[in-house]
Amino acid sequence: xxxxxxxxxxxxxxxxxxxxxxxxxxxxxxxxxxxxxxxxxxxxxxxxxxxxxxxxxxxxxxxxxxxxxxxxxxxxxx
Numbered sequence: 829x830x831x832x833x834x835x836x837x838x839x840x841x842x843x844x845x846x847x848x849x850x851x852x853x854x855x856x857x858x859x860x861x862x863x864x865x866x867x868x869x870x871x872x873x874x875x876x877x878x879x880x881x882x883x884x885x886x887x888x889x890x891x892x893x894x895x896x897x898x899x900x901x902x903x904x905x906x
Contacts, residue, residue: 844901866895
């Protein structure tokens, strides 16, 4: 695994070693909807997600818990 933040060069040798996340918001007719995703850096697949009307800690925690529950990564996940 080689992570170089300054140049954004992320090399991961296998799945479930490094997860990254992002939060975005979507304008709907009923107001803002927040979407948090967790992405496996190796495969670039979304492995967990969560949506909520408010951007609170639970939004991110739920996305991460979904990823861990589905993928069951080994110890040492970043």
